[in-house]
Amino acid sequence: xxxxxxxxxxxxxxxxxxxxxxxxxxxxxxxxxxxxxxxxxxxxxxxxxxxxxxxxxxxxxxxxxxxxxxxxxxxxxxxxxxxxxxxxxxxxxxxxxxxxxxxxxxxxxxxxxxxxxxxxxxxxxxxxxxxxxxxxxxxxxxxxxxxxxxxxxxxxxxxxxxxxxxxxxxxxxxxxxxxxxxxxxxxxxxxxxxxxxxxxxxxxxxxxxxxxxxxxxxxxxxxxxxxxxxxxxxxxxxxxxxxxxxxxxxxxxxxxxxxxxxxxxxxxxxxxxxxxxxxxxxxxxxxxxxxxxxxxxxxxxxxxxxxxxxxxxxxxxxxxxxxxxxxxxxxxxxxxxxxxxxxxxxxxxxxxxxxxxxxxxxxxxxxxxxxxxxxxxxxxxxxxxxxxxxxxxxxxxxxxxxxxxxxxxxxxxxxxxxxxxxxxxxxxxxxxxxxxxxxxxxxxxxxxxxxxxxxxxxxxxxxxxxxxxxxxxxxxxxxxxxxxxxxx
Amino acid sequence: xxxxxxxxxxxxxxxxxxxxxxxxxxxxxxxxxxxxxxxxxxxxxxxxxxxxxxxxxxxxxxxxxxxxxxxxxxxxxxxxxxxxxxxxxxxxxxxxxxxxxxxxxxxxxxxxxxxxxxxxxxxxxxxxxxxxxxxxxxxxxxxxxxxxxxxxxxxxxxxxxxxxxxxxxxxxxxxxxxxxxxxxxxxxxxxxxxxxxxxxxxxxxxxxxxxxxxxxxxxxxxxxxxxxxxxxxxxxxxxxxxxxxxxxxxxxxxxxxxxxxxxxxxxxxxxxxxxxxxxxxxxxxxxxxxxxxxxxxxxxxxxxxxxxxxxxxxxxxxxxxxxxxxxxxxxxxxxxxxxxxxxxxxxxxxxxxxxxxxxxxxxxxxxxxxxxxxxxxxxxxxxxxxxxxxxxxxxxxxxxxxxxxxxxxxxxxxxxxxxxxxxxxxxxxxxxxxxxxxxxxxxxxxxxxxxxxxxxxxxxxxxxxxxxxxxxxxxxxxxxxxxxxxxxxxxxxxxxxxxxxxxxxxxxxx
Numbered sequence: 001x002x003x004x005x006x007x008x009x010x011x012x013x014x015x016x017x018x019x020x021x022x023x024x025x026x027x028x029x030x031x032x033x034x035x036x037x038x039x040x041x042x043x044x045x046x047x048x049x050x051x052x053x054x055x056x057x058x059x060x061x062x063x064x065x066x067x068x069x070x071x072x073x074x075x076x077x078x079x080x081x082x083x084x085x086x087x088x089x090x091x092x093x094x095x096x097x098x099x100x101x102x103x104x105x106x107x108x109x110x111x112x113x114x115x116x117x118x119x120x121x122x123x124x125x126x127x128x129x130x131x132x133x134x135x136x137x138x139x140x141x142x143x144x145x146x147x148x149x150x151x152x153x154x155x156x157x158x159x160x161x162x163x164x165x166x167x168x169x170x171x172x173x174x175x176x177x178x179x180x181x182x183x184x185x186x187x188x189x190x191x192x193x194x195x196x197x198x199x200x201x202x203x204x205x206x207x208x209x210x211x212x213x214x215x216x217x218x219x220x221x222x223x224x225x226x227x228x229x230x231x232x233x234x235x236x237x238x239x240x241x242x243x244x245x246x247x248x249x250x251x252x253x254x255x256x257x258x259x260x261x262x263x264x265x266x267x268x269x270x271x272x273x274x275x276x277x278x279x280x281x282x283x284x285x286x287x288x289x290x291x292x293x294x295x296x297x298x299x300x301x302x303x304x305x306x307x308x309x310x311x312x313x314x315x316x317x318x319x320x321x322x323x324x325x326x327x328x329x330x331x332x333x334x335x336x337x338x339x340x341x342x343x344x345x346x347x348x349x350x351x352x353x354x355x356x357x358x359x360x361x362x363x364x365x366x367x368x369x370x371x372x373x374x375x376x377x378x379x380x381x382x383x384x385x386x387x388x389x390x391x392x393x394x395x396x397x398x399x400x401x402x403x404x405x406x407x408x409x410x411x412x413x414x415x416x417x418x419x420x421x422x423x424x425x426x427x428x429x430x431x432x433x434x435x436x437x438x439x440x441x442x443x444x445x446x447x448x449x450x451x452x453x454x455x456x457x458x459x460x461x462x463x464x465x466x467x468x469x470x471x472x473x474x475x476x477x478x479x480x481x482x483x484x485x486x487x488x
Numbered sequence: 489x490x491x492x493x494x495x496x497x498x499x500x501x502x503x504x505x506x507x508x509x510x511x512x513x514x515x516x517x518x519x520x521x522x523x524x525x526x527x528x529x530x531x532x533x534x535x536x537x538x539x540x541x542x543x544x545x546x547x548x549x550x551x552x553x554x555x556x557x558x559x560x561x562x563x564x565x566x567x568x569x570x571x572x573x574x575x576x577x578x579x580x581x582x583x584x585x586x587x588x589x590x591x592x593x594x595x596x597x598x599x600x601x602x603x604x605x606x607x608x609x610x611x612x613x614x615x616x617x618x619x620x621x622x623x624x625x626x627x628x629x630x631x632x633x634x635x636x637x638x639x640x641x642x643x644x645x646x647x648x649x650x651x652x653x654x655x656x657x658x659x660x661x662x663x664x665x666x667x668x669x670x671x672x673x674x675x676x677x678x679x680x681x682x683x684x685x686x687x688x689x690x691x692x693x694x695x696x697x698x699x700x701x702x703x704x705x706x707x708x709x710x711x712x713x714x715x716x717x718x719x720x721x722x723x724x725x726x727x728x729x730x731x732x733x734x735x736x737x738x739x740x741x742x743x744x745x746x747x748x749x750x751x752x753x754x755x756x757x758x759x760x761x762x763x764x765x766x767x768x769x770x771x772x773x774x775x776x777x778x779x780x781x782x783x784x785x786x787x788x789x790x791x792x793x794x795x796x797x798x799x800x801x802x803x804x805x806x807x808x809x810x811x812x813x814x815x816x817x818x819x820x821x822x823x824x825x826x827x828x829x830x831x832x833x834x835x836x837x838x839x840x841x842x843x844x845x846x847x848x849x850x851x852x853x854x855x856x857x858x859x860x861x862x863x864x865x866x867x868x869x870x871x872x873x874x875x876x877x878x879x880x881x882x883x884x885x886x887x888x889x890x891x892x893x894x895x896x897x898x899x900x901x902x903x904x905x906x907x908x909x910x911x912x913x914x915x916x917x918x919x920x921x922x923x924x925x926x927x928x929x930x931x932x933x934x935x936x937x938x939x940x941x942x943x944x945x946x947x948x949x950x951x952x953x954x955x956x957x958x959x960x961x962x963x964x965x966x967x968x969x970x971x972x973x974x975x976x977x978x979x980x981x982x983x984x985x986x987x988x989x990x991x992x993x994x995x996x997x998x
Contacts, residue, residue: 396620424657443634476552
């Protein structure tokens with residue numbers, strides 16, 4: 001009798017991803033077999049997300065226990081491929097919630113796509129799977145796999161409309177530039193491997209504590225390439241030029257989701273590599289990140305000033321936000337950054353939900369003129385958009401202010417006072433373009449009719465606005481969570 | 489209790505917002521009624537307020553422990569008059585807004601929210617909380633100017649917002665820097681004013697922080713040369729907006745200089761006193777000269793504000809008992825008088841739909857009551873003895889003379905200039921024979937309008953005749969501030985400048 005011992009697998013480390021992947025497959029199979037109403041598919045995806053979120057709670061508890069009793073090794077699973085630290089679990093949780101909001105916001109689009117709606121749902125779930133793996137990976141190749149699963153799903157989503165033209169162009173652009181960036185990223189990983197002999201993030205950190213590298217050129221080039229690749233994914237300047245075109249061209253129902261997911265995963269991955277793997281090299285990368293951050297803030301907020309399309313405006317504001325979030329990494333801590341990414345993702349999805357309502361879920365482009373007098377035509381919709389924009393601008397009593405305050409304080413305490421001053425000036429510039437939209441909504445008159453807001457969109461907006469205001473007035477719970485969610 | 493001062497207007501705004509839009513006539517009266525509640529509470533606070541140096545009615549609740557931010561409110565002799573002023577002016581400004589027929593409900597909601605923010609700024613003892621209110625005020629004011637203003641309202645609203653937001657950004661940088669330094673030195677985070685006063689700063693750090701704070705507040709005041717947003721915002725804003733802007737919002741700047749710059753950065757304040765004083769005096773003269781040639785009544789009053797607020801800043805940085813008390817009381821005086829003047833201009837604008845001085849003439853004959861009120865307020869504004877403007881300007885000028893004599897002398901020219909532009913404007917608008925046809929048919933003030941102006945006029949007279957009603961409550965706090973400055977620096981306030989001297993406050997101080 002031959003005994004076959006199976007290696008012990010701690011399945012819980014990837015349960016959320018497993019559930020998501022199964023859900024995606026399930027949606028496709030059910031669609032092929034029974035061709036049910038879209039509502040049924042929506043229910044399946046909702047159940048999938050709820051179960052996955054439930055597992056993140058279990059993971060959170062386990063990660064907390066491991067911290068207390070000291071079994072940190074247990075959090076590294078699958079031979080060092082995956083970690084289940086608070087950082088990963090927090091990121092997963094946020095991604096899952098955003099996926100839920102994104103599906104709700106894009107529901108009108110899914111309904112319009114008819115039989116292809118199932119594809120959209122499955123792609124959303126798959127993209128979530130990929131990015132979720134990305135934030136939880138302890139291995140750079142694993143991280144690349146997650147990045148690609150997520151990105152490729154997003155490329156397809158960008159072109160998923162009933163009519164072609166603009167969305168196709170956006171998808172093509174996103175695909176070409178995106179895969180180029182992925183290639184740069186993996187090349188960076190290869191060089192980092194060449195320099196250290198390690199692919200695991202924790203092992204790389206170990207490497208730097210044990211050895212002093214006298215000629216770090218290869219490692220630094222590798223790191224630079226990784227920063228460039230991820231900088232592209234999060235649309236930080238000067239790697240941002242794709243974002244306005246893609247945001248403008250892709251169907252408005254999915255843009256918010258696309259942008260939010262790529263940003264969350266990109267920033268978390270960047271923080272994990274820079275702050276966990278190579279903190280010893282911070283003399284080299286801190287100035288670079290600070291430079292990218294300053295450039296993003298200034299470029300994003302000044303170019304946004306002259307945009308006449310709300311989506312391009314939001315795209316450039318996203319460039320500026322990438323800069324703001326990077327000040328958190330410059331601050332050398334993850335708390336402020338995690339908080340910022342979370343609240344910004346909610347605002348982004350909410351804002352694009354408004355765009356989808358105003359210009360239609362599969363439209364490309366939405367001129368600022370469409371928003372004239374919106375506060376008169378649809379007071380609730382206008383007020384929701386105003387709150388979200390003010391939140392992005394970072395006015396007090398919104399989550400955006402707390403977020404900015406958090407990352408700026410961290411950066412200041414870490415000796416980057418000049419960056420904080422640049423950031424504050426960029427915030428002032430950014431007020432001007434957020435206010436332009438508000439001017440159009442509140443101070444211009446129009447004769448047009450009110451807009452009917454679908455139930456799903458109402459839910460998204462209610463959650464986004466409530467989140468923005470609540471996290472602005474009572475930020476303590478979310479900051480505490482983010483503070484507990486540090487990386488191993 | 490102080491929390492209620494902030495909560496009442498917010499609750500009021502919520503109530504008004506819930507009233508259905510079709511009950512249009514109800515919004516404004518309801519708003520006025522709801523704005524009277526905070527006034528009653530503020531009146532009570534004034535009544536039981538004791539003339540001591542410490543903060544009173546202090547309330548503290550931890551907001552977020554690890555960052556050291558807390559909801560901490562308190563009131564002292566510097567903030568109490570401002571809270572009272574705000575609470576008095578909001579119902580009056582609302583009641584004067586009957587000409588706003590479009591989107592009345594929103595207007596009332598924004599005004600009440602504005603009131604909550606303004607009171608919050610004056611009560612906050614935590615710098616984070618202060619900043620939250622300071623910045624939150626921008627939004628309702630922005631909407632008030634931008635929606636109900638006149639032709640160039642959007643430009644003016646934008647200019648107002650960007651200017652002040654720029655100042656706020658510097659202020660925030662300063663607050664962050666101060667709090668980070670505090671955390672370094674004391675090992676725990678705090679934004680409380682009383683804690684941050686203990687931070688040991690190097691001279692250069694203190695000067696940089698002083699500049700950051702001072703610039704933020706100077707934009708708000710507005711001090712020359714960052715005053716350019718003010719005439720636009722004032723001119724384009726609706727009457728209620730102009731009233732609150734002039735009477736309260738500008739005071740955020742002078743209040744901030746007095747409350748934060750002097751107490752947090754005493755060394756730098758003493759060093760920079762002559763710079764701030766010089767800028768203030770330039771503002772006094774410049775504002776007055778420009779006011780002389782303004783063809784538009786509202787613009788004229790706006791520039792007169794630049795001039796008058798220069799006096800307050802001069803008084804603040806002259807650092808004597810008299811000048812500081814004068815600065816605080818002048819905050820109130822300017823609020824009452826300029827508020828009333830903007831109300832008056834608003835009333836004539838509703839009748840004639842113009843603010844151009846050249847369009848008027850001889851109004852005295854057709855609107856004697858209106859002319860009477862106008863002249864009364866003009867006299868108060870130029871500092872006629874017996875009215876409130878005299879008390880403030882006199883205290884400031886006499887107080888400043890012992891520390892900044894040259895500046896005080898130049899500033900005195902501003903008083904003369906004020907008489908010129910105000911009286912000349914009065915002459916052109918009111919005296920002579922009404923030659924324009926539109927002017928002959930004008931109706932005089934209604935009972936409603938008189939009842940709005942009368943309380944302000946009475947207060948002007950009361951403060952003018954018996955300033956100690958306020959000064960007694962102000963003095964302990966300003967004295968404590970001066971003690972703090974003397975303790976922290978080598979600066980000694982020259983002998984005639986301290987309290988107990990004959991010069992101070994009408995003479996009946998023991």
